Structure formats: C-alpha cells, structure tokens
Amino acid sequence: MNITQRTLSAVLLLAGLAWHVPATAQSEASAASSAASAPAAAAPAAAASAPTPPGMGTQYSEKGADTCLDYHEAESDTATFTTALVFKTRHAHRRDARAPFGPGGLQCEACHGPGARHSAKGSKKTATINSFKPSSFLSVAERNQPCLECHQSGLRTGWHAGAHDRSALACSDCHQLHVEQDPALAKNSSQPEVCYRCHKQQRADFQKTSTHPVRFGLMGCSDCHNAHGSTNTGLLVKPTVNQTCYSCHADKRGPVLWEHAPVAEDCTLCHSSHGSVRSALLNKTPPLLCQQCHSQAGHPSVPRTAAGLPGGGAGGSIFLVAGSCTNCHSQVHGSNHPAGAKLMR
Numbered sequence: 001m002n003i004t005q006r007t008l009s010a011v012l013l014l015a016g017l018a019w020h021v022p023a024t025a026q027s028e029a030s031a032a033s034s035a036a037s038a039p040a041a042a043a044p045a046a047a048a049s050a051p052t053p054p055g056m057g058t059q060y061s062e063k064g065a066d067t068c069l070d071y072h073e074a075e076s077d078t079a080t081f082t083t084a085l086v087f088k089t090r091h092a093h094r095r096d097a098r099a100p101f102g103p104g105g106l107q108c109e110a111c112h113g114p115g116a117r118h119s120a121k122g123s124k125k126t127a128t129i130n131s132f133k134p135s136s137f138l139s140v141a142e143r144n145q146p147c148l149e150c151h152q153s154g155l156r157t158g159w160h161a162g163a164h165d166r167s168a169l170a171c172s173d174c175h176q177l178h179v180e181q182d183p184a185l186a187k188n189s190s191q192p193e194v195c196y197r198c199h200k201q202q203r204a205d206f207q208k209t210s211t212h213p214v215r216f217g218l219m220g221c222s223d224c225h226n227a228h229g230s231t232n233t234g235l236l237v238k239p240t241v242n243q244t245c246y247s248c249h250a251d252k253r254g255p256v257l258w259e260h261a262p263v264a265e266d267c268t269l270c271h272s273s274h275g276s277v278r279s280a281l282l283n284k285t286p287p288l289l290c291q292q293c294h295s296q297a298g299h300p301s302v303p304r305t306a307a308g309l310p311g312g313g314a315g316g317s318i319f320l321v322a323g324s325c326t327n328c329h330s331q332v333h334g335s336n337h338p339a340g341a342k343l344m345r
C-alpha cells in the first residue's frame with residue numbers, strides 16, 4: 001500500500017519534471033501524494049525562479065550550514081552582528097549530540113527552520129526563514145518554538161505560566177546567540193542591563209542609597225527572579241517572598257522565642273527588595289514604619305516638645321532621637337532572649 005503510494009507520487013513527480021511545467025507539477029504532485037513529497041517539488045519550481053509563497057516550507061537545505069555560509073559570510077556581517085560567532089558558543093559543540101552542530105544536528109536550520117526555500121534563487125528572503133526579528137512574518141510563539149523544543153525543561157518548565165510569555169516576549173528579547181558571551185547569562189555584569197531595557201523603574205531603584213548590591217556586580221536579578229517564568233508570585237525563584245529572602249538571610253528565618261508577626265509573614269511589609277532612600281532598604285522611616293500597624297498613643301517614641309530631647313532640660317531621653325522605635329525595640333526580627341517579649345533585647 002505504502003509502496004504503491006510512493007511509486008505513484010514518484011511517477012507524478014517525474015512526469016511533472018518531464019513536462020517542464022514546474023508550477024503545475026507542484027500542485028498536481030501535492031494534490032495527489034502525501035504532504036511530505038510536496039516540498040520536494042518546490043525545488044524545480046524555484047529553479048524556474050517563480051516567486052515562492054511566504055512560509056518556510058518543510059524542506060531543509062542540501063548542504064546544511066555550508067549552504068547558509070555561502071551567503072552569510074564575513075562580508076555580510078554588520079557592525080553589530082557577526083554570523084560566525086555562533087561557532088564560539090555551546091550550540092556549536094561538535095561532540096554534543098543535543099546541540100545543533102552535534103552529530104546529526106540540523107545546524108543553522110535547527111534554530112532558523114528549514115532553509116531550502118530561503119536559499120533558493122528568487123525567494124523572498126525575509127518571508128522564508130525564522131529571522132527571530134520582531135518584524136518577522138512568524139508570531140512570537142512560532143519564533144520561540146525551535147528554542148523550546150530543546151529547552152523546555154529545567155528553568156523553563158514554567159515558561160507558559162509566567163508574565164513574560166503572557167506579554168509575548170521572545171527568547172531573543174533577552175538572549176543573543178551570535179555572540180561569544182550572551183549578556184543575559186553574565187549575572188554579575190551585563191545581565192541587569194538586559195532587564196533595564198524594559199524595566200526602567202528597577203534601574204532607578206538600584207541607583208538609590210540603600211540597595212541590594214547589584215550595581216557593584218555582587219548580585220544579579222536572577223538571584224531572586226527566574227526570568228523564564230514560574231507559578232511563583234513575581235517570577236521569584238522560590239514559592240514565596242520570604243523563602244526567596246531566606247536563601248541568603250538564613251538568620252531571619254528563625255524559629256525565635258519571641259516572633260514578630262509581620263517578619264514571618266512578608267519581609268516586604270517593611271523592606272523594599274530593590275532599593276530605597278532609607279537605610280536598610282526600609283520602605284518607610286520609623287516611627288512611621290511601625291505606626292502603620294502600632295498605635296502611637298501614650299508611647300514614648302516621639303519627642304513632642306524640645307524638652308523631650310536629651311539636653312532639653314527635662315531629663316530628655318536619647319532613645320527618642322530620630323523618633324525611632326528601634327532605639328528601644330532593636331530586635332524587630334524577633335528575639336531569643338527570655339525577656340525579649342517586647343523585642344528590646
């Protein structure tokens with residue numbers, strides 16, 4: 001049965017070629033035979049320099065990368081783009097069977113898609129290949145597809161659950177593959193710039209006086225965020241804000257004898273995670289920070305007259321300087337002292 005079908009399509013193909021009416025041959029062949037043999041007929045069609053319809057087709061080039069490099073050699077490089085640098089990346093490992101240039105790999109076409117139609121004379125170049133450009137005829141999902149085919153496990157298990165996929169970001173919005181060192185991967189140097197292109201507010205936050213040391217190259221965004229997406233809030237690397245913070249500030253996890261309820265609940269009730277103009281990344285200055293939740297009535301926290309201050313003549317207290325609750329309640333994160341119930345020791 002199968003053999004009969006193949007013979008039939010081969011006969012039709014040969015007939016088509018013999019008639020020298022490639023366009024007719026193509027439509028007849030594809031109508032009569034399986035879809036797989038249709039692209040084979042596209043070659044003679046292109047040879048006759050009829051404009052190919054948009055789309056990549058399914059046919060790979062005959063000589064793989066050599067076909068592409070015939071055209072995309074040094075002379076077609078631009079000031080910002082060098083085709084051959086892909087050979088300096090892990091994708092070009094010749095002995096990694098998983099890599100595009102590994103044994104049996106599809107080479108350039110593993111990412112850019114089947115290229116026979118694109119490399120054929122007279123084809124409309126931009127409409128026959130996955131260029132990964134925003135101006136491409138392919139949708140974002142179609143552009144990401146080849147990457148996800150090799151890379152959907154690990155960090156990208158949650159790709160489709162994240163804000164970036166929802167906002168139609170392409171892998172190539174963050175990654176560059178024709179460079180020696182992809183800026184997105186260098187957590188302690190170039191990575192933040194990749195993110196700041198879109199996240200201007202965060203660029204400003206990390207310039208403030210009190211910040212996580214991202215601009216000093218000691219941390220990257222990916223210490224706290226999985227940019228690929230996850231089911232966690234805010235694309236965090238851990239299920240909750242606190243678990244993310246504990247991964248470095250383990251001392252704040254407790255357990256403590258005298259717990260301060262908001263600490264166990266959410267660090268961001270008092271701290272901003274990126275940057276703040278107050279010390280210790282606080283999102284408000286004490287006493288206001290504390291008075292969001294605690295009544296100020298009848299408590300010696302704010303010097304209401306000059307007399308309340310040291311040297312004010314009425315036995316003023318240094319604990320009231322700067323109106324700060326933490327002058328007395330220094331153990332805001334919880335206390336292990338038997339008498340630390342009021343978080344003072």
Ligand code: HEC
Nearest residue numbers: 090091096098099100110111146147150151171172175182
């Ligand atoms: C044919 C499979 C395949 C395809 C298609 C593919 N990759 Fe890869 N990629 C790999 C392999 C294999 C590695 C090396 C992984 C390793 O060494 O653990 C890799 C590594 C990477 C790395 C890490 C590089 C480094 O230096 O650590 C990034 C980033 C990456 N790929 C992104 C992409 C993107 C974006 C696309 C789509 C444009 C893509 N890949 C398409 C197989 C593929």
Ligand code: HEC
Nearest residue numbers: 144147148151154155164169170171173174184185222227
């Ligand atoms: C919003 C920016 C962003 C987008 C979009 C993005 N990535 Fe990444 N990717 C990163 C960052 C940052 C890292 C390095 C930090 C890390 O490991 O989390 C990374 C690391 C990687 C790595 C190497 C680490 C590993 O998991 O082995 C691969 C592979 C990768 N990305 C593939 C992809 C693919 C495929 C897509 C599209 C589906 C994609 N990325 C989209 C930012 C992004």
Ligand code: HEC
Nearest residue numbers: 065068072086091100107108111131132172175176177178
């Ligand atoms: C691992 C996936 C991958 C492989 C393999 C790959 N490319 Fe690319 N290529 C990309 C991505 C993604 C872009 C978009 C620009 C960027 O991120 O660097 C691109 C961009 C290009 C561009 C620029 C397109 C434009 O119009 O600006 C050319 C040309 C190109 N690649 C040619 C090749 C050739 C030739 C090969 C084989 C030698 C190849 N690529 C192998 C992923 C890949």
Ligand code: HEC
Nearest residue numbers: 163164167169173174194195197198221225227233234235
């Ligand atoms: C091409 C633009 C672009 C780049 C580059 C980019 N993002 Fe985003 N990011 C977005 C968009 C769009 C959203 C969705 C905003 C919204 O929903 O309001 C978003 C949302 C986020 C969120 C919030 C998620 C949530 O659930 O609230 C985080 C966190 C984030 N991005 C981190 C990063 C990091 C880290 C990088 C760099 C590795 C990065 N982004 C690079 C466009 C970008």
Ligand code: HEC
Nearest residue numbers: 192195196199202212214219220221223224233234241273
């Ligand atoms: C110390 C951990 C940490 C680092 C480092 C970090 N973030 Fe965040 N980020 C957070 C937390 C926590 C949130 C709030 C998440 C929530 O409440 O859902 C957040 C939220 C965000 C949001 C969502 C909007 C907002 O402000 O709530 C964006 C966008 C974002 N971060 C981008 C970045 C970028 C870009 C970088 C690197 C320059 C970065 N973050 C570095 C912890 C961090």
Ligand code: HEC
Nearest residue numbers: 210212213223224241244245247248267271273279280281
């Ligand atoms: C990847 C490790 C890491 C993670 C995760 C992390 N931090 Fe930090 N944090 C640091 C480092 C490093 C410093 C700087 C310490 C220094 O300057 O001595 C710091 C400093 C701080 C400071 C003190 C700043 C100051 O000026 O004294 C606060 C507050 C803080 N982090 C809160 C948080 C919160 C809240 C989270 C969770 C959203 C968090 N951190 C997650 C590494 C981390």
Ligand code: HEC
Nearest residue numbers: 242245246249252262263266267269270271280326332333
């Ligand atoms: C009730 C408000 C509040 C909450 C909630 C809170 N903090 Fe703090 N945190 C403070 C105050 C106030 C300071 C400044 C202490 C000082 O000036 O002595 C501080 C200082 C810090 C510091 C720097 C000094 C030190 O003690 O190491 C770190 C790190 C820190 N907090 C981490 C965290 C983490 C992680 C969480 C969540 C588990 C958290 N904080 C929750 C109020 C809070």
Ligand code: HEC
Nearest residue numbers: 260261262269286289290292293325326329332341342343
């Ligand atoms: C988000 C709300 C919130 C913020 C902000 C907050 N607290 Fe608390 N605090 C609580 C809660 C809830 C308790 C537990 C009250 C209880 O058990 O009756 C508590 C308990 C306390 C206690 C022990 C009270 C007792 O009766 O044992 C002290 C002292 C305290 N907080 C001081 C502070 C200081 C100082 C700050 C500012 C650095 C602060 N709190 C900020 C919610 C908050």
Ligand code: HEC
Nearest residue numbers: 287290291294299300301317319320324325327328329342
């Ligand atoms: C001069 C030292 C001092 C300052 C400053 C101070 N407290 Fe207190 N606070 C105390 C003492 C002492 C107690 C214990 C009273 C007791 O055990 O009866 C206390 C008790 C508390 C309690 C437990 C409830 C209560 O009234 O007994 C809370 C809540 C509290 N303080 C919050 C604050 C807040 C919020 C601020 C800043 C606005 C602040 N404190 C500033 C000394 C101080």
